[in-house]
Amino acid sequence: MKEIMLGNEAVARGAYEAGVKVCSSYPGTPSTEITEEIVKYENVAVEWAVNEKVGAEVAIGASIRGARAMTCMKHVGLNVAADPLFTVSYTGVNGGLVFCVADDPGMHSSQNEQDSRNHARSSKIPMFEPADSSECKEFTKYAFEFSEKYDTPVLLRLHTRVSHSRSIVETNEPLPQVIKDYVKDSSKNVMMPANAIKRHVVVEDRTKKIIADTSADNGKVGLHRVEMRDTKLGIITAGASYQYVRDGAPNASVLKLGMVWPLPFDLIKEFASKVERLVVVEELDPFIENEIKANGIKCEGKELFTLLGEYTADMVRCALTDDPKFEKGIELDKLPNTPGRPPVLCAGCPHKGLFLALNRLKVQVMGDIGCYTLGALPPMQALDACVCMGASVGMAHGFDKATDGADSKKTVGVIGDSTFMHSGITNLLNAVYNESAITLIILDNSITGMTGHQQNPGTGKNIRLKDAPSLDLEGLCRSLGVSSIRVVDPVETYDCEKVIKEELEKDVVSVVIARRPCALIPTGRAKKGVEVSLESSKCKSCGACGRIMCPALVIGDDKKPVIDAESCNNCGLCVNMCKFDALIKGVE
Amino acid sequence: MANLEASIVLAGVGGQGTLIAGKLLGILALKLGLDVKVSEVHGMSQRGGSVITYVKIGDKVNSPIIEEATADFLLSFEEVEAVRWSSLLKKDGVMIVNSQKIKSLPVLLGQVQYPDNIEESLKASACGNTKIVEFDALAIANECGTAKAVNMVMMGALSNYLGVEEALWKEAIEEAFANKPKVIPTNVSAFDKGAAAAK
Numbered sequence A: 001m002k003e004i005m006l007g008n009e010a011v012a013r014g015a016y017e018a019g020v021k022v023c024s025s026y027p028g029t030p031s032t033e034i035t036e037e038i039v040k041y042e043n044v045a046v047e048w049a050v051n052e053k054v055g056a057e058v059a060i061g062a063s064i065r066g067a068r069a070m071t072c073m074k075h076v077g078l079n080v081a082a083d084p085l086f087t088v089s090y091t092g093v094n095g096g097l098v099f100c101v102a103d104d105p106g107m108h109s110s111q112n113e114q115d116s117r118n119h120a121r122s123s124k125i126p127m128f129e130p131a132d133s134s135e136c137k138e139f140t141k142y143a144f145e146f147s148e149k150y151d152t153p154v155l156l157r158l159h160t161r162v163s164h165s166r167s168i169v170e171t172n173e174p175l176p177q178v179i180k181d182y183v184k185d186s187s188k189n190v191m192m193p194a195n196a197i198k199r200h201v202v203v204e205d206r207t208k209k210i211i212a213d214t215s216a217d218n219g220k221v222g223l224h225r226v227e228m229r230d231t232k233l234g235i236i237t238a239g240a241s242y243q244y245v246r247d248g249a250p251n252a253s254v255l256k257l258g259m260v261w262p263l264p265f266d267l268i269k270e271f272a273s274k275v276e277r278l279v280v281v282e283e284l285d286p287f288i289e290n291e292i293k294a295n296g297i298k299c300e301g302k303e304l305f306t307l308l309g310e311y312t313a314d315m316v317r318c319a320l321t322d323d324p325k326f327e328k329g330i331e332l333d334k335l336p337n338t339p340g341r342p343p344v345l346c347a348g349c350p351h352k353g354l355f356l357a358l359n360r361l362k363v364q365v366m367g368d369i370g371c372y373t374l375g376a377l378p379p380m381q382a383l384d385a386c387v388c389m390g391a392s393v394g395m396a397h398g399f400d401k402a403t404d405g406a407d408s409k410k411t412v413g414v415i416g417d418s419t420f421m422h423s424g425i426t427n428l429l430n431a432v433y434n435e436s437a438i439t440l441i442i443l444d445n446s447i448t449g450m451t452g453h454q455q456n457p458g459t460g461k462n463i464r465l466k467d468a469p470s471l472d473l474e475g476l477c478r479s480l481g482v483s484s485i486r487v488v489d490p491v492e493t494y495d496c497e498k499v500i501k502e503e504l505e506k507d508v509v510s511v512v513i514a515r516r517p518c519a520l521i522p523t524g525r526a527k528k529g530v531e532v533s534l535e536s537s538k539c540k541s542c543g544a545c546g547r548i549m550c551p552a553l554v555i556g557d558d559k560k561p562v563i564d565a566e567s568c569n570n571c572g573l574c575v576n577m578c579k580f581d582a583l584i585k586g587v588e
Numbered sequence B: 001m002a003n004l005e006a007s008i009v010l011a012g013v014g015g016q017g018t019l020i021a022g023k024l025l026g027i028l029a030l031k032l033g034l035d036v037k038v039s040e041v042h043g044m045s046q047r048g049g050s051v052i053t054y055v056k057i058g059d060k061v062n063s064p065i066i067e068e069a070t071a072d073f074l075l076s077f078e079e080v081e082a083v084r085w086s087s088l089l090k091k092d093g094v095m096i097v098n099s100q101k102i103k104s105l106p107v108l109l110g111q112v113q114y115p116d117n118i119e120e121s122l123k124a125s126a127c128g129n130t131k132i133v134e135f136d137a138l139a140i141a142n143e144c145g146t147a148k149a150v151n152m153v154m155m156g157a158l159s160n161y162l163g164v165e166e167a168l169w170k171e172a173i174e175e176a177f178a179n180k181p182k183v184i185p186t187n188v189s190a191f192d193k194g195a196a197a198a199k
Helices: A005-019 A032-039 A052-065 A077-082 A080-091 A117-123 A133-150 A193-216 A239-248 A265-274 A285-294 A313-320 A351-361 A369-375 A391-402 A417-433 A473-479 A493-505 A575-576 B018-030 B079-083 B118-125 B137-143 B147-164 B166-176 B181-197
Strands: A002-007 A022-025 A043-049 A068-073 A097-101 A154-159 A165-170 A225-227 A230-238 A252-257 A259-261 A277-280 A363-366 A411-416 A440-445 A486-489 A508-516 A553-555 A561-563 B006-013 B035-039 B050-058 B071-076 B089-099 B131-135
Touching: A002 A005, A002 A133, A002 A575, A002 B018, A005 A032, A005 A097, A005 A133, A005 A165, A005 B118, A022 A032, A022 A052, A022 A080, A022 A285, A032 A043, A032 A068, A032 A313, A032 B050, A052 A068, A052 A077, A068 A285, A068 A575, A077 A097, A080 A193, A080 B118, A097 A133, A097 A313, A097 A417, A097 B089, A117 A154, A117 A259, A117 A285, A117 A440, A117 B079, A117 B131, A133 A193, A154 A239, A165 B018, A165 B050, A193 A265, A230 A239, A230 A265, A230 A285, A239 A473, A252 A265, A252 A351, A252 A440, A252 B147, A259 A285, A259 B131, A277 A285, A351 A369, A351 A411, A351 A440, A351 A575, A369 A411, A391 A411, A391 A417, A391 A440, A411 A417, A417 A440, A417 A473, A473 A508, A493 A508, A508 B137, B006 B018, B006 B079, B018 B050, B018 B071, B018 B147, B018 B166, B079 B089, B079 B118, B089 B118, B089 B147, B118 B131, B137 B147, B137 B181, B166 B181
Parallel strands: A022 A043, A022 A068, A068 A097, A097 A154, A230 A252, A230 A277, A363 A411, A411 A440, A440 A508, A486 A508, B006 B071, B071 B089, B089 B131
Antiparallel strands: A002 A165, A165 B035, A225 A252, A553 A561, B006 B050, B035 B050
């Protein structure tokens, strides 16, 4: 049957058709939908893991036990999972094992633009790269078979334009789920030096065999494809870049790589010998280019194309053809300038009141990864630094140590509930153990927000929305040795300010839990038809409510607030900002 | 197989329903037996930011991205977004604009002005036979009972130019909302009214 599917949906379908049994992942744009889609298939043990390392380890265990298993993550998540990744390369698999990793060239929703192919080379794990949804399904399905055939984990590299594009997929019947026998084999699975030394030899031989097999069957093992057209120009490419090449230089001959590590050097040499000019088109790092050049094959690459961002067909056209530019429908110089439209915190977002308090306190704020990274923007402008998941805690502790504790009087760490569970807990334990005086604010909005509302160990629900044990956040912090734990409602922005001020003064690690559900989930949403209203006679047009920049409140021509009933969540933050009691919270 | 080749840009503000409109066009292409790619933006940029969905339909579609001066249709769900993405429209293309204005943070902060007379500026800047159609899709959606139906009003407007028979559109709408059958009548009515208003 033909269906239109998101690339991520197609990966899920491919895994299902391959008989996947276990999928354990941590959400991260643009990879999240893969795991959410697998939930739709019955008899697959699918779960949100607390972080990518844990997800990878669950999948590794399932594979060694004999099941086909998968773990999915965004590019930076693979850094978190890198520890098990490098060693499972040595143990190999029992049931097929696939790591899906989604890169984000152009950084649509990421903190860096790393190229995950480097992880494939350094961990010596074969990596496939599909170019559209149809390939997403086929490559995923094949990856499990390949994994078992070569006794290796497989990396499946996606990126935003593949993960988040819909195209046509032909679905097939799934293979039966097979749970292979488990036979204890410590020489293969216990990676201590005596065993690992021998396994490293196996890994190097495996890579050689894959390269030789690819050569022997003319690229089929690696899902490579040669498309001969005009031989004046030959292009080597993979993934989404293939699509830009086809549109931008439609007459060029193309070697489309299905597996981007290890590379099929014989095939590449043969292709190179047939074309007058050889160019590699690949986004981000000169990964294929450097490998090819290191093998003595002449080619062009990054002297023509940038290391930055996403490519387009137009970039390929300009760099490699003499084709004329297209004619525009609108003469742009006659148009007015457009005001920017940066993303904002939603109407009723619980983070806003807390960040406004931090802004008033003028403290140094170590931020973290989530919707609340937007706390860096006006009107809050309350972030000093944001690096990676969980880093807020360690960085605040670093400020403490760098100043012999002095900066802990004016520095806070800010971390979301899901991010805290992901990698904040060990960080907090470290701060307590090493006698820090940091104040950590946990923004507990009872959901994993930014990636589209995934459940986590604090929400009381699992990925299938069935009841699950719920973490006692205060109890956990207490057991880590935190002596001062306070809970505040972030909408009560002035209370937050007071509590944070008190905690900053203390010479011990403090945790302030700012608790209120995300405004976009049922428990955080106001009752329909209930919203904040204005008692116009009391309004002095001071503009205080407008300064919170709530998307549901605009200042009208008479300088008085106008509430948008459709989007107001009745949180009452604007009510708390009004000194004249002119704004009234709706009664729910 | 129908003979249709179209690059359609859906521009708007996070939360305006461009993703569902893109999904609908994908279903429509599948019904026509054509190849199609729909490229979306998820994640951080969705939070009230400027969002864009590309839909490319044809016998064979390669890149999912619509580049400068190659869009046959630019549907802007918000007025100033039409200006922001206007460089994508090709000569003799069609631009359909919802006159709804959503002020962004820099405008609310008073750092920049929301431009006046956008419709006039667009019409004055149109090259060749480029067509600009502007109307109040939000008012029509509200008439149908919900601002959320703006996307179907815009789809109705597009149906006047795409040359696909109405019955197929209706089938596609039913399929797009198959998991929420209750909302189908509202969306169908929004589609019809959009088609009538933006001729």
